[in-house]
Amino acid sequence: MVEHFFWLNPGPGTPLPFHHDPALVLLSVAVAVASAALGLHLAETTRRLPPGTQRRRLALLGGAAALGTGIWAMHFIGMLALRLPVSVSYRLPLTALSLLPALLAAWVALRVLARPYVSRAQWLASGCVLGLGVGAMHYSGMAAMQLQPLLRHEPLAFVASLALSVALALLALWLRLALPRRSTWAQHAMPLLSALALGLAFAAMHYTGMHAARFIGLPDSEAPLPSGWRHPLALAVALTTLGVGLLALLLDALLRYRALYRRVRGNEERLQALVDTAVDAIVTIDAHGLIQDFNRSAERIFGWSAAEVYGRNVTLLMPEPFRGAHDWHLQRYLQTGQAHVIGTAREVLGVRKDGSRLPLRLAVGRSGTRQRPVFVGFLTDLTALKQTQAQLRIAASVFHHSNEAVLILDAGLQVTDLNPAFERLMGVTRLGAMRQDIEHWWPDMDSEPLWAAVRERGRWQGELAARTALGDALVQHLSIAAVQDGDQPARHFIVVIRDVTQARRNQQELERIALYDALTGLPNRRLLMDRLRQAMAQAQRSGQLLAVCFLDLDGFKQVNDRHGHEAGDILLVEVGRRVQALLRAHDTLARLGGDEMALLLGELDTPDAGLPVLRRVLDAVRQPVTLPGGTGQVSVSLGFALYPLDGASADALLRHADQAMYQSKQAGKDRICRHGARAVTGTQGAPV
Numbered sequence: 001m002v003e004h005f006f007w008l009n010p011g012p013g014t015p016l017p018f019h020h021d022p023a024l025v026l027l028s029v030a031v032a033v034a035s036a037a038l039g040l041h042l043a044e045t046t047r048r049l050p051p052g053t054q055r056r057r058l059a060l061l062g063g064a065a066a067l068g069t070g071i072w073a074m075h076f077i078g079m080l081a082l083r084l085p086v087s088v089s090y091r092l093p094l095t096a097l098s099l100l101p102a103l104l105a106a107w108v109a110l111r112v113l114a115r116p117y118v119s120r121a122q123w124l125a126s127g128c129v130l131g132l133g134v135g136a137m138h139y140s141g142m143a144a145m146q147l148q149p150l151l152r153h154e155p156l157a158f159v160a161s162l163a164l165s166v167a168l169a170l171l172a173l174w175l176r177l178a179l180p181r182r183s184t185w186a187q188h189a190m191p192l193l194s195a196l197a198l199g200l201a202f203a204a205m206h207y208t209g210m211h212a213a214r215f216i217g218l219p220d221s222e223a224p225l226p227s228g229w230r231h232p233l234a235l236a237v238a239l240t241t242l243g244v245g246l247l248a249l250l251l252d253a254l255l256r257y258r259a260l261y262r263r264v265r266g267n268e269e270r271l272q273a274l275v276d277t278a279v280d281a282i283v284t285i286d287a288h289g290l291i292q293d294f295n296r297s298a299e300r301i302f303g304w305s306a307a308e309v310y311g312r313n314v315t316l317l318m319p320e321p322f323r324g325a326h327d328w329h330l331q332r333y334l335q336t337g338q339a340h341v342i343g344t345a346r347e348v349l350g351v352r353k354d355g356s357r358l359p360l361r362l363a364v365g366r367s368g369t370r371q372r373p374v375f376v377g378f379l380t381d382l383t384a385l386k387q388t389q390a391q392l393r394i395a396a397s398v399f400h401h402s403n404e405a406v407l408i409l410d411a412g413l414q415v416t417d418l419n420p421a422f423e424r425l426m427g428v429t430r431l432g433a434m435r436q437d438i439e440h441w442w443p444d445m446d447s448e449p450l451w452a453a454v455r456e457r458g459r460w461q462g463e464l465a466a467r468t469a470l471g472d473a474l475v476q477h478l479s480i481a482a483v484q485d486g487d488q489p490a491r492h493f494i495v496v497i498r499d500v501t502q503a504r505r506n507q508q509e510l511e512r513i514a515l516y517d518a519l520t521g522l523p524n525r526r527l528l529m530d531r532l533r534q535a536m537a538q539a540q541r542s543g544q545l546l547a548v549c550f551l552d553l554d555g556f557k558q559v560n561d562r563h564g565h566e567a568g569d570i571l572l573v574e575v576g577r578r579v580q581a582l583l584r585a586h587d588t589l590a591r592l593g594g595d596e597m598a599l600l601l602g603e604l605d606t607p608d609a610g611l612p613v614l615r616r617v618l619d620a621v622r623q624p625v626t627l628p629g630g631t632g633q634v635s636v637s638l639g640f641a642l643y644p645l646d647g648a649s650a651d652a653l654l655r656h657a658d659q660a661m662y663q664s665k666q667a668g669k670d671r672i673c674r675h676g677a678r679a680v681t682g683t684q685g686a687p688v
């Protein structure tokens with residue numbers, strides 16, 4: 001078996017002499033180097049592509065095809081360069097099959113080269129695969145030769161050819177991978193060097209392999225095949241190989257162009273989306289000031305449609321005097337390069353389609369080429385901002401000039417601001433108030449529930465007793481509102497303080513007038529009715545009795561007649577004071593009008609329990625009263641009804657007490673009568 005492949009020295013027969021056509025040898029080397037350069041270039045392109053993509057796979061296949069075909073073509077041209085004194089033909093299937101190891105080896109090597117990181121083992125493996133692959137191609141190609149002499153290989157040269165192939169492949173890959181490329185020189189030189197090394201690896205393998213070949217037999221008696229067809233065939237193979245390489249390059253360029261185009265399209269679409277959705281107006285003009293682009297916000301802000309303004313001068317959007325000066329500014333910028341607006345933002349006035357003006361903030365950027373500059377204006381509509389600013393100024397003025405005291409607190413209830421009205425009301429200075437704890441001014445403030453309510457409902461209002469810095473006690477109405485920002489917890493609280501001290505006093509006075517008798521200060525009928533209902537409820541709860549008494553002075557008219565009306569008034573006041581003095585805190589004495597009074601005595605355990613007090617009332621009223629013009633004397637007729645014994649309603653009780661009083665009058669005055677009974681107590685308290 002071995003002797004069928006190797007020529008073991010001394011072998012049978014004498015090897016035939018052969019030599020190579022130098023021109024074709026050169027061509028084969030050139031093809032090898034060019035293919036190596038192409039393959040390595042495509043591997044480098046592949047390395048930059050994202051892994052797993054179709055583009056990467058295509059680039060890799062293209063590179064492998066270019067390199068594999070190149071190796072094969074180099075070998076084929078090398079075989080054409082061979083000059084033997086015998087006629088040679090080739091078995092086509094095996095010749096074609098020899099392309100396969102070349103393609104496989106190229107594919108494996110380029111796959112490794114295209115990796116972002118290549119380990120030492122991968123480098124060694126790929127170098128071996130490439131070197132041995134080229135060897136496999138060479139010897140299978142040699143086996144395709146059909147010739148009369150026997151073909152054998154010298155073992156040492158055979159091994160040397162494979163070793164050289166592997167070594168040079170490793171060197172070429174190492175040059176491509178391992179050497180740092182800090183300088184531009186290295187960046188350009190290394191690919192060339194590695195392509196040269198790889199190309200030479202292929203050629204060296206082939207020609208060392210040829211050196212190992214032994215053709216054993218006799219030369220043909222006839223002249224060997226004419227060599228005229230070899231050169232054109234070799235050239236055709238070289239050109240075809242070049243074509244395959246160029247095709248791979250073209251494919252790579254096309255793929256690159258497509259990716260670039262997609263990226264540009266994507267960028268453009270993104271930019272367009274940005275321009276379309278921008279809140280600001282974006283208006284692009286050329287060097288003549290003519291509008292090139294007008295985004296949706298520009299349409300909304302200016303009221304023009306893009307179609308209406310394309311090609312028109314941008315001064316269309318400016319009121320005078322900006323309009324007149326714009327062209328001049330533009331020309332000056334183009335001539336001198338001096339610009340005031342580019343790169344900075346400033347406030348300008350714009351004009352809408354309907355002629356109304358609007359405040360804008362303008363920032364201008366320049367793009368385009370030097371010869372054809374384009375200016376992009378970014379315009380922010382400041383209308384709302386200006387309105388807000390005006391409102392803020394008004395609010396600040398209201399805050400400052402308001403007659404209502406306003407206090408602003410932060411989230412920690414520290415005073416952050418206050419207005420002059422607050423200073424006046426509380427007698428504090430602004431600086432002093434800033435350091436003050438608010439409970440100092442409102443000592444009764446029930447802080448926890450109050451602030452909890454403000455935080456929960458957003459506001460609270462109510463009246464609180466206040467203490468000013470001067471120690472004055474005031475009643476104030478506080479409206480507290482939380483300044484909320486969406487769902488966020490309140491960051492500030494506004495406290496509006498109104499002094500209601502005088503209003504409360506007035507109210508109390510009105511209540512007093514409405515419920516008390518102006519002359520004697522005793523409760524009037526209205527308050528009596530109220531107290532009566534309360535006393536009835538209390539009696540019901542306690543199960544005790546309540547006495548409702550009716551009092552009418554006896555002989556009062558005479559006092560009036562004798563001493564005058566004013567003296568009568570004095571007597572009425574004195575009588576009220578004396579009776580009041582005899583009562584307990586929860587008893588009520590009311591003046592019903594004229595010389596009529598009513599008395600409520602609660603918490604009585606027995607029907608007679610109130611009689612001692614009533615007798616003392618009779619005694620007290622009977623005592624003379626000193627008047628400006630002398631002494632006046634009256635007595636009182638008293639009737640009473642007991643709740644619940646003598647009536648279930650307030651009206652009934654009063655009516656019955658009135659009737660009982662009438663009975664007392666009838667019975668001779670100055671006495672006490674219970675409803676439904678005869679007079680129970682006569683003059684001096686003696687029973688009748």
Ligand SMILES: Nc1nc2c(ncn2[C@@H]2O[C@H](COP(=O)(O)OP(=O)(O)OP(=O)(O)O)[C@@H](O)[C@H]2O)c(=O)[nH]1
Pocket residue numbers: 519552553554555556557558560564565566567568569572593594595
């Ligand atoms: N000074 C004064 N007199 C009043 C007032 N209101 C009513 N009077 C007078 O009080 C008197 C009440 O009349 P009478 O009850 O008939 O007088 P009297 O002398 O007590 O008669 P008897 O009740 O029958 O004992 C009238 O003269 C009223 O003008 C008041 O506010 N001040």
